[in-house]
Amino acid sequence: QAASADTLLLTAARLLDIRDGSFVENAALLVEDGRIVAAGPRGDIEAPPGARRLDLPGATLLPGLIDMHVHLTSSPDYHGFRRLALSDERKAIQGVVHAERTLYAGFTTVRNVGAGSFGDVALRDAIEAGEVPGPRLFVSGPPVGITGGHCSDNNLLPAEYGLEGEGVADGPWAARAAVRRNIKYGVDLIKTCSTGGVLSKGTKVGAPQYSVEELTALVDEAHSRGLRVASHAHGAEGIRNALEAGVDTIEHGSFIDDSGIRLAKKKGAWLGMDIYVTEFILGEGEEKGILSESLEKERMTGETQRENFRKAVEAGVKMIYSTDAGVYPHGHNARQLSRMVTFGMTPLQALQAATLNSAEALDKDGELGALEPGYLADVIAVQGNPLDDIRLLESVHFVMRDGVVYKHSRAQD
Template sequence: MRLHARVVNVLAAVLSVACAPAFAATTYVKAGRLLDVESGRVLTDQAIVIEDTRITAIGPAASTPVPAGATVHDLSTKTVLPGLMDAHVHLHGDADLQGYRRLAISLPAAAIKGAKNARTTLLAGFTTVRVPGSPGYADVALRDAIANGEVEGPRILAGGIAIGITGGHCSDNNLLPAEYKAVGEGVADGPWAVRQKVRQDVKFGADFIKTCSTGGVLSKGTEVGAPQYSLEELKALVDEAHALGRKVASHAHGATGIRNALLAGVDSIEHASFIDDDGIALAKKHGAVLVMDIYNTEYILGEGEKAGFLPESLEKERRVGATQRENFRKAHQAGAIMGFGTDGGVYPHGLNARQFSRMVQFGMTPLQAIRSATVVNARLFGIDKDVGVLKPGYSADLIAVDGDPLQDVAVLENVGFVMKQGRVYKNTAKE
């Protein structure tokens, strides 16, 4: 009885500790320069106070004392800004596994690659990404594993299984001959089949819906500008997704497919390579975001043959790249909403920030490019009350770089400090 009583007392003590409210960890960040992405102002000698995962105070360091017991990160020689966001990253694919090489990648192998690439992307300064479709809902599993602290990576918005037509880009498997009877996971033809696929994606945890309303560069047998899905089918898809509280991202290169997707009410157009004046006007009218991946053409054309890209894909990219960049300039000048999305995985993961220089080269100011990857994407993702800016009450997602990104946006390619939700994942000063 004495032993039993002692065990009970020990267990009770352990449980009382385990069940007691955890004390919030306090962090104090000294920022030599702090970029306010909303106003465009750079504030000097600032301090950021963080309790657990959230910012509680920001102000001049001289009047913001270090709380007792706080962990201090001295970034007084750095520029601090919000964690970056990429709206189009294929974490489960690698740049050198293109074309027929994709057939050798099993679902377990893709899942492992996803975990590796997620960490690489986070350490590059991208604390939130949107994954527009993955095999077997691997993106949903990775999102949850990161959220549960099982692996390191950015906050993920998962697209589940991308939805498209028989033989279409992003949905079907066109690499094998007919006798293999290979059919992609996301194939759906007709309005009711499309609605069923949306419901399936929501059932298995998708945060948004990805569809394809034109052919693509990297698929076999699709013409990059040719429409996929009728307007009726696209309207059914968007109606179902919106009814279930999910936004829709539509891969679309050609002008007709872009127009159909916008008329159907999609929330973002991915790529938008051949968008015309009518498409730009429609995007503005409907408030749709254009996510144009204008960096990766260098990798495709420079490394594509070695990486296994299909010859037809290289030919299509030669037609697409320059036109897409000029249309990026035209859409931006016309006042369309421009998000930041790179198609990561088409080029090596971790190089996402190289797109900033291309965005500036084709018409944006550095501040506009940075806003596309912070406040604009936060609104597109529907999480702008939580991330995208550095303010009290917001998640403590922040990065730091040497130099001034408003003068040289390329400094964002070398992020030295990464914090997500109050936890430091990279600090080159200490390393």
């Protein structure tokens, strides 16, 4: 049950300083009208008379997590041809359930990168209006891309069915027009695909989609209207094309090579590598309807992506937290943190990717991603020290968003 937002003194055993990994022991957080007004040792913070108080004994407070790549209107139970049976309305209804699950898992902000019929715009607005619980959403609407391409089109049926994706746009001017249409219907960012993908029929992960000319037009149109661009890209050439064109975030980045790494650093682009989802695709994918050609593509992609994740981290590319939840179950978003540690990050770096860095890539630094005065009161808690055991983030027991408590369950120990 959501409590009302006013003035609240939240106390806990400790608070993680996400910038340097230090802890404030016996911590307190003063929250007023949805924002943090003070954070520090309990003794230093005075609550105004009448403030509500909430103590979380033994808990560590952290900023709410951010996932930059989810598909709330996609269900992991409907892959391949099964998805054709779901209307956009049905997917939107599933999205309501998925949004709640995501919030309860500690993700107080997510970026939704691809949804039909602007179902993600509707979901964002319903959450904003307080009609349904969910994370703060930044949404793309339909991805913009080429005919027959990954994420923009749908290649499952023969020509006589006339199945075509909403965001198909060939040529620079068509790409600009598609961006304009998406903005008209309320999106916060533009999603495009500059290579083929794993889960689409008949596309190749290594093959570029769009010319640099088309991508440049798309990015220019989006940037001139104040929106950022996320590009799905697995293959090295398509990654470079997108970076050349000036996209803000590269999603997947599986086959990024040294020149791609250099270019990402030079351009200041962020890299969001979804290195958990391969476990689901190769584990449960087949029984969920994932096409055998997709399973084949995943076998050629997942491992290399993990090796390249390590390379990118070592090279100092700016990393965000992108999981592709929706391919696998919503609410399992935090599972990737431990994989990021296995493949080269410190626990603090993994947490920074999912807070500070992602906030910056959303252009929301100073508001999201830290527990500091002036920030929105998005707070989660785990029992114990998350820098010793990153998997604690998989069982978040307290969730506050905008100063409203959505989850407060009994701590496990």
